[in-house]
Amino acid sequence: MPEFRMPSLGADMESGRLLEWLVSPGDAVHRGDVVAVVDTDKAAIEVECFDDGVVSALLVQPGEKVPVGTALAAIGAPAPPAITEPGTITEPGASPGPAAAPLPSVDAVPGQRLATLPVPAVMPAPPAVTPLAPQGVSPLVRRLARQRGVDLTAVAAAVPGQVVHRADVERFCAAGPPARTSRVRASPLARRLAAASGVDLAGVPGTAEAGAVRAEDVYRALAGARPGPDASATGPALPAKRPSVPTAEPSTVPTAEPPTVPTAAAHAPSAAAQSHASGMRRAIAELVSRANREIPHYYVSTSIDMTAATQWLRARNRELDVSERIVPAALLLLCAARAAVAVPELNGHWVDGAFRPAATVDLGTVISLRGGGIMVPVIPDAANLTIDHVMAAVRDLVERARSGRLRASALTGASITVSNLGDQGVDAVFGVVYPPQVALVGFGAVRDRPWTVDGLLGVRPAVVASLAADHRASDGAVGARFLRHIDRLLQKPEEL
Amino acid sequence: MTTIEGVVGKTGDATQMTYREAIREAIREAMRRDDRVFLMGEDVGRYGGCYAVSMGLLEEFGPDRIRDTPLSESGFVGAGIGAALGGMRPIVEIMTVNFSLLALDQIMNNAATLLHMSGGQLAVPIVIRMTTGAGRQLAAQHSHSLEGWYAHIPGLKILAPATIDDARGMLWPALADPDPVLIFENGSLYTVEGPAPDPTATGDISHAAIRRPGRDLTIVTYGGTLSKALAAAEDLATHGVDAEVIDLRVLRPLDDATMVASVARTHRAVIVDEGWRSGSLAAEISARLVEQAFYDLDAPIERVCSAEVPIPYARHMEEAALPQVAGIVAASLRTVGTHA
Numbered sequence: 001m002p003e004f005r006m007p008s009l010g011a012d013m014e015s016g017r018l019l020e021w022l023v024s025p026g027d028a029v030h031r032g033d034v035v036a037v038v039d040t041d042k043a044a045i046e047v048e049c050f051d052d053g054v055v056s057a058l059l060v061q062p063g064e065k066v067p068v069g070t071a072l073a074a075i076g077a078p079a080p081p082a083i084t085e086p087g088t089i090t091e092p093g094a095s096p097g098p099a100a101a102p103l104p105s106v107d108a109v110p111g112q113r114l115a116t117l118p119v120p121a122v123m124p125a126p127p128a129v130t131p132l133a134p135q136g137v138s139p140l141v142r143r144l145a146r147q148r149g150v151d152l153t154a155v156a157a158a159v160p161g162q163v164v165h166r167a168d169v170e171r172f173c174a175a176g177p178p179a180r181t182s183r184v185r186a187s188p189l190a191r192r193l194a195a196a197s198g199v200d201l202a203g204v205p206g207t208a209e210a211g212a213v214r215a216e217d218v219y220r221a222l223a224g225a226r227p228g229p230d231a232s233a234t235g236p237a238l239p240a241k242r243p244s245v246p247t248a249e250p251s252t253v254p255t256a257e258p259p260t261v262p263t264a265a266a267h268a269p270s271a272a273a274q275s276h277a278s279g280m281r282r283a284i285a286e287l288v289s290r291a292n293r294e295i296p297h298y299y300v301s302t303s304i305d306m307t308a309a310t311q312w313l314r315a316r317n318r319e320l321d322v323s324e325r326i327v328p329a330a331l332l333l334l335c336a337a338r339a340a341v342a343v344p345e346l347n348g349h350w351v352d353g354a355f356r357p358a359a360t361v362d363l364g365t366v367i368s369l370r371g372g373g374i375m376v377p378v379i380p381d382a383a384n385l386t387i388d389h390v391m392a393a394v395r396d397l398v399e400r401a402r403s404g405r406l407r408a409s410a411l412t413g414a415s416i417t418v419s420n421l422g423d424q425g426v427d428a429v430f431g432v433v434y435p436p437q438v439a440l441v442g443f444g445a446v447r448d449r450p451w452t453v454d455g456l457l458g459v460r461p462a463v464v465a466s467l468a469a470d471h472r473a474s475d476g477a478v479g480a481r482f483l484r485h486i487d488r489l490l491q492k493p494e495e496l
Numbered sequence: 497m498t499t500i501e502g503v504v505g506k507t508g509d510a511t512q513m514t515y516r517e518a519i520r521e522a523i524r525e526a527m528r529r530d531d532r533v534f535l536m537g538e539d540v541g542r543y544g545g546c547y548a549v550s551m552g553l554l555e556e557f558g559p560d561r562i563r564d565t566p567l568s569e570s571g572f573v574g575a576g577i578g579a580a581l582g583g584m585r586p587i588v589e590i591m592t593v594n595f596s597l598l599a600l601d602q603i604m605n606n607a608a609t610l611l612h613m614s615g616g617q618l619a620v621p622i623v624i625r626m627t628t629g630a631g632r633q634l635a636a637q638h639s640h641s642l643e644g645w646y647a648h649i650p651g652l653k654i655l656a657p658a659t660i661d662d663a664r665g666m667l668w669p670a671l672a673d674p675d676p677v678l679i680f681e682n683g684s685l686y687t688v689e690g691p692a693p694d695p696t697a698t699g700d701i702s703h704a705a706i707r708r709p710g711r712d713l714t715i716v717t718y719g720g721t722l723s724k725a726l727a728a729a730e731d732l733a734t735h736g737v738d739a740e741v742i743d744l745r746v747l748r749p750l751d752d753a754t755m756v757a758s759v760a761r762t763h764r765a766v767i768v769d770e771g772w773r774s775g776s777l778a779a780e781i782s783a784r785l786v787e788q789a790f791y792d793l794d795a796p797i798e799r800v801c802s803a804e805v806p807i808p809y810a811r812h813m814e815e816a817a818l819p820q821v822a823g824i825v826a827a828s829l830r831t832v833g834t835h836a
Binding site: 187188189190191192207208209214215216 | 763790791792793794795830833
């Protein structure tokens with residue numbers, strides 16, 4: 001009995017991951033049919049079957065990675081061309097049972113090989129297999145039809161020849177009623193908001209003319225999809241009632257580390273978004289693995305009294321338009337940048353076994369993306385900016401990062417990085433240094449804490465500033481000096 | 497003289513002024529400040545102007561500076577261009593925009609192009625004023641709004657004062673501009689009365705003005721339809737819709753920044769233009785908003801324009817052909833997705 005094996009799809013291919021089965025046990029297959037999708041190191045590839053027959057068992061589950069040559073499926077002998085009697089047994093040992101139903105589940109015995117499975121060599125009752133689709137339909141075409149929601153018999157009726165090809169389905173879709181495949185009617189603003197917040201417009205009921213989706217509908221969908229009080233406590237991604245576009249919403253946008261947005265759980269992310277996310281995940285994985293492999297980290301932290309800074313911000317913000325208000329995160333960024341000037345041993349790169357100080361403080365700013373993952377855009381020469389400029393830069397970067405419109409230049413060349421998880425409610429951040437940088441500054445939440453002043457216990461707003469640094473480039477005392485400097489700057493914010 | 501007093505308005509009340517008086521005051525001020533300034537046009541002298549704008553100026557400044565011309569738009573506009581080239585600062589009045597078509601060759605082929613054709617040597621600092629718009633039962637040869645055509649021409653600056661302040665303030669900077677400036681005065685505005693403008697205020701001929709701030713939609717208009725847009729905004733407020741009203745003021749070059757910034761806040765736009773819809777200024781504005789504010793738009797842009805017919809004489813038909821408050825309200829409600 002033939003086996004369908006993991007093919008070698010390139011001289012250097014040692015193994016492949018099965019992404020998807022296009023056939024089920026009991027399906028008739030023909031030589032040349034595409035039966036599975038395999039992920040190589042390079043791409044997802046549709047692979048063909050080399051035998052005629054009936055799939056009797058799938059031996060490898062989607063997601064499994066197996067060496068080239070591993071049996072993926074067992075294929076029984078081809079069904080006789082015309083079977084009229086359900087009980088006909090053409091080969092000894094074949095199961096006389098009804099159709100493919102009693103086959104043992106492969107899930108239950110993942111490691112088991114074909115030989116030990118009670119597999120029928122012939123599926124005696126093809127009616128269970130074929131009536132769904134016309135004769136001669138390959139699994140690939142069947143899958144395409146399933147994806148497009150097309151009834152194959154309808155396609156077959158429209159096809160002059162006997163065999164339905166992929167192109168026939170495409171043509172049928174193109175000509176057919178647009179109900180399923182038509183583009184969602186939505187305003188440009190609604191599209192932009194949906195993209196930025198990860199909402200699938202197809203699932204949003206539209207209230208504008210002819211059911212078109214407008215901004216309000218997206219806000220409503222977001223509000224409805226918010227899972228519960230826990231998530232809303234971190235701040236909603238977008239206010240529910242007609243705000244003035246994300247850019248002008250200071251409570252959510254300008255923070256360096258925005259809350260992870262409760263994206264609509266009901267709407268499954270599209271395949272493209274998934275692959276993009278996994279690409280980013282891989283990149284992050286590679287970078288932090290290298291960091292932990294190469295960089296001997298040391299960590300220091302300190303609690304900083306934020307009374308002066310908080311008061312100063314409050315007084316300053318009172319005079320500013322809501323859209324221009326400064327958030328504490330911007331102040332912390334600026335202080336970190338200024339401190340990096342005072343402690344240049346932490347501002348630069350470790351290259352070829354030596355520390356190279358950077359001429360300016362190009363401040364990497366970790367930004368969480370709504371769909372998961374992070375980006376680290378750079379604010380160039382941050383130490384020489386005013387607080388207003390830092391705020392504007394942060395606001396701009398957050399918006400661009402979230403909408404995927406960051407310029408490439410904004411993503412490279414940081415000399416030191418800040419990660420602020422304060423608005424996520426954490427006390428302190430102990431991060432991973434991004435090579436070849438040598439320091440990562442972390443900030444937790446600014447919150448009221450018990451604080452002793454002159455032997456008395458009081459309540460003060462405070463923040464934990466931390467530093468993860470490369471021990472090859474500097475020592476703990478340098479890190480301590482850096483944090484002390486941030487503390488000093490925050491006590492006199494008016495001098496910034 | 498009773499008729500003249502009736503037209504001239506309440507000259508006794510210094511705190512109030514009509515649009516007509518505001519223009520006259522602006523001309524008078526310019527004549528006094530600069531002796532190169534003179535006024536020329538059909539019936540501007542002895543008759544006091546077809547719309548009585550120049551009433552009394554002949555007596556004050558004499559026939560050398562307030563000049564009656566023959567009925568020859570091409571001739572006297574050309575003469576004005578020549579005077580501007582010769583160092584004067586002419587104000588040329590054309591009775592209505594319909595008649596200006598006779599001078600279109602002078603305006604477009606000479607005034608608008610000479611700076612370019614002379615390699616920057618010959619500026620044409622002429623100001624041409626004319627009446628535009630309908631609403632006074634003057635029928636199809638005196639009622640059209642063709643300022644959008646002129647706004648198509650590079651080399652011209654096109655102004656449309658919609659308020660008494662602008663009528664008073666725009667003339668002097670227009671005369672000071674080294675290039676030809678056309679001022680379109682909507683005929684329905686001459687009798688509008690309001691607080692007398694501050695004569696020392698400096699006029700702005702570069703920017704649009706937000707006449708009424710609002711959150712829910714932007715109504716872009718100019719000239720004679722500004723008051724209708726504002727009335728519509730008040731009506732909309734009773735529907736719970738907060739409309740922002742932008743008065744373009746300058747039709748060329750358009751102040752894109754103000755419009756785009758407004759639409760970025762409101763996400764909806766209604767353009768009100770007394771011109772015909774096809775190939776109109778409203779079309780140009782709509783295109784610019786789509787080009788520059790596409791991702792901020794939450795509804796299709798609406799245009800409220802004149803019906804594409806020659807403006808009728810009969811009052812009820814004329815009213816039906818022109819943009820009206822009810823139409824602006826209906827279009828606005830469509831963009832915000834509610835119904836009256």
